[in-house]
Amino acid sequence: xxxxxxxxPIAVPLGAVRPLLRNWRRHVPLMxxxxxxxxxxxxxxxxxxxxxxxxxxDPTWTLSHYTALFEDVVFAKTFWITFNTSVIVTxxxxxxxxxxxxxxxxxxxxxxxxxxxxxxPFWTSVLVRSYAWMVLLGRHGLINEGLLALGMIDRPMxxxxxSLATQIAMIHILLPYMILPIxxxxxxxxxxxxxxxxxxxxTPFMTFxxxxxxxxxxxxxxxxxxxxxxxxxFYITPAMVGGPRxxxxxxxxxxxxxxLNWAYAATLSAVLLATALGILAAARHxxxxxxxxRMSMR
Amino acid sequence: xxxTDRGASVSLAELEKRYDRVNAVDGVSLDIHSGEFLTLxxxxxxxKTSTLMMIAGFxxxxxxxxxxxxxxxxxxxxxxxxxxxxxxxxxxFPHLTVEENIGFPLKQRGVPKAERAxxxxxxxxxxxxxxxxxxxxRQLSGGQQQRVAVARAVVFxxxxxxxxxxxxxxxxxxxxxxxxxxxRLHADLxxxxxxxxxxxxxxxxxxxxxxxxxxxxxAQVGSxxxxxxxxxxxxxxxxxxxxxxxxxxxxxxxxxxxxxxxxGALIRAMCPGRPASGDRxxxxxxxxxxxxxxxxxxxxxPQNRLSVTVTEAVFAGERCRYMLQATDGTSMVLKEPxxxxxxxxxxxxxxxxxxxxxxxxxx
Ligand SMILES: Nc1ncnc2c1ncn2[C@@H]1O[C@H](COP(=O)(O)OP(=O)(O)OP(=O)(O)O)[C@@H](O)[C@H]1O
Ligand SMILES: [Mg+2]
Numbered sequence: 031x032x033x034x035x036x037x038x039p040i041a042v043p044l045g046a047v048r049p050l051l052r053n054w055r056r057h058v059p060l061m062x063x064x065x066x067x068x069x070x071x072x073x074x075x076x077x078x079x080x081x082x083x084x085x086x087x088d089p090t091w092t093l094s095h096y097t098a099l100f101e102d103v104v105f106a107k108t109f110w111i112t113f114n115t116s117v118i119v120t121x122x123x124x125x126x127x128x129x130x131x132x133x134x135x136x137x138x139x140x141x142x143x144x145x146x147x148x149x150x151p152f153w154t155s156v157l158v159r160s161y162a163w164m165v166l167l168g169r170h171g172l173i174n175e176g177l178l179a180l181g182m183i184d185r186p187m188x189x190x191x192x193s194l195a196t197q198i199a200m201i202h203i204l205l206p207y208m209i210l211p212i213x214x215x216x217x218x219x220x221x222x223x224x225x226x227x228x229x230x231x232x233t234p235f236m237t238f239x240x241x242x243x244x245x246x247x248x249x250x251x252x253x254x255x256x257x258x259x260x261x262x263x264f265y266i267t268p269a270m271v272g273g274p275r276x277x278x279x280x281x282x283x284x285x286x287x288x289x290l291n292w293a294y295a296a297t298l299s300a301v302l303l304a305t306a307l308g309i310l311a312a313a314r315h316x317x318x319x320x321x322x323x324r325m326s327m328r
Numbered sequence: 329x330x331x332t333d334r335g336a337s338v339s340l341a342e343l344e345k346r347y348d349r350v351n352a353v354d355g356v357s358l359d360i361h362s363g364e365f366l367t368l369x370x371x372x373x374x375x376k377t378s379t380l381m382m383i384a385g386f387x388x389x390x391x392x393x394x395x396x397x398x399x400x401x402x403x404x405x406x407x408x409x410x411x412x413x414x415x416x417x418x419x420x421f422p423h424l425t426v427e428e429n430i431g432f433p434l435k436q437r438g439v440p441k442a443e444r445a446x447x448x449x450x451x452x453x454x455x456x457x458x459x460x461x462x463x464x465x466r467q468l469s470g471g472q473q474q475r476v477a478v479a480r481a482v483v484f485x486x487x488x489x490x491x492x493x494x495x496x497x498x499x500x501x502x503x504x505x506x507x508x509x510x511x512r513l514h515a516d517l518x519x520x521x522x523x524x525x526x527x528x529x530x531x532x533x534x535x536x537x538x539x540x541x542x543x544x545x546x547a548q549v550g551s552x553x554x555x556x557x558x559x560x561x562x563x564x565x566x567x568x569x570x571x572x573x574x575x576x577x578x579x580x581x582x583x584x585x586x587x588x589x590x591x592g593a594l595i596r597a598m599c600p601g602r603p604a605s606g607d608r609x610x611x612x613x614x615x616x617x618x619x620x621x622x623x624x625x626x627x628x629x630p631q632n633r634l635s636v637t638v639t640e641a642v643f644a645g646e647r648c649r650y651m652l653q654a655t656d657g658t659s660m661v662l663k664e665p666x667x668x669x670x671x672x673x674x675x676x677x678x679x680x681x682x683x684x685x686x687x688x689x690x691x
Contacts, residue, residue: 222419236436
């Protein structure tokens, strides 16, 4: 065309918007998660941050709440109990869970049934399960009555409200988080490797030691990590079935909040969160950890 | 020690493997001699892998017996059988280095560390991979992984080596190189090889004997020449190499040569049996053994002759390939070396073809 177009008044804004319009498809994923993102930000992240801030600026900006922890005997004891419980529970889950994961992977027709049994705890609330354990472990609970009837004890044992009760109940609740990542790792082992090992002269036990176990270590690492971090934050179960002296960090935090000791509660929360995040960050590079997270979130 | 003493003899008797409804292996009887290179050849699903798995001990036969060196091994777990095995996907342990992979069978046998290192180095030498010991399997090419798998399977000096399509995943060039290496390895070790493949060319070039399998059964066992020149049935003739099939009617016998009538012509064929006059039979010949009767070519052996029409002519470099049709409609293939001295035939041209009686088999 020969005539030169005059820039119209609306040409400028349109020109600025055009690249945005052209690229709108790129932003679709962001647009899809935006509602949830905003929800989480406003109702979860901001309150958490505000809470954590209290450990630093209550009453004025200070690190004294943190430095005080170093001489705090109650904190030291609680931290130790929490850590200790988590270690025992994680080990318990590992010892009980590994064989179950193997069974799950080996089973053919039974696999769906085993999976349902493993996942059953997922579909019941922690509160309900903790109540169930109170019923089972109580002075006149199923376990004591059973042992009495069998004549193995003469009077009811104290199981409920001991550390053992906490450990038993927590292992039950956390088992799936151990089993699923391990089963996932086991499932990825090429069956021809097991045949090869056997053909090369390895007995079933040697095959387990030298092939199955090392190749499932990524799942073991992931399951251990997940279980341990989750165990650190347990509150309801130890509060309900645990011993009176077995105070975990979460319980201590709740206590302090009840007493409106906001700064102290916030400091403890920050420590708990930092411990969990620290462990996750340290283990982030372990192979299979990413997989395990995906598994547990199915 | 005598060369053949190093290899195990394997005897399969009426071996059968039944899955739900399929008879994967259906009464296989086979005697594999000490030190032999025997190939199980057959189309997909013919039961080759199943047979091998039973010999290795990974599957239990539903009937029949497997004897190694005269002793039944059916009740013996795989880890006691002392058999080397190379899998199609190599099955190298991904968490172990090449050295540890090859040392694996030695470790299970309690071989001390120093001795193990020496044997592993020897095995790496054998498969031309010295210096690769520290690598992990994923750091090797397919061909190198295959060699490691072979080294691992022979390092503990088994008397029998089983291989399930060990070259199946490799490209043609590499396959041909490794085929030669396998032959050399077999000659060096002197142990018995049982080799599975569905590639007939590979089977023909490598084996002392081939067992052709079809539908869970052994169709024919014999040397490559036996199978190619004297196939026992139509399946073997069609599966190994290319074959022409001619319907014919038996008219009489002359010693071990049968005289048949085919498309109005008398055709003589080799036949081990004694078919009755009037029987309807099928004759088979190889395309490269047919000739145009008028080309300059003096036959000194008895010949068969047939009139045909050329229906298709394809130039394929070293050969010309003609599709022919007899007057009764039977189509045949003729392959002729390409040469400037030989006249190319045109489509529609009528011609007389001839071929040796010795190359005609009644199946
Ligand atoms: N575990 C199994 N369960 C059921 N059927 C099976 C099983 N394994 C093999 N089969 C069947 O048995 C038959 C023989 O299988 P096999 O694997 O021995 O064949 P093959 O000759 O090795 O074939 P390919 O060349 O494809 O490897 C097939 O029909 C197959 O479907
Ligand atoms: Mg197979």
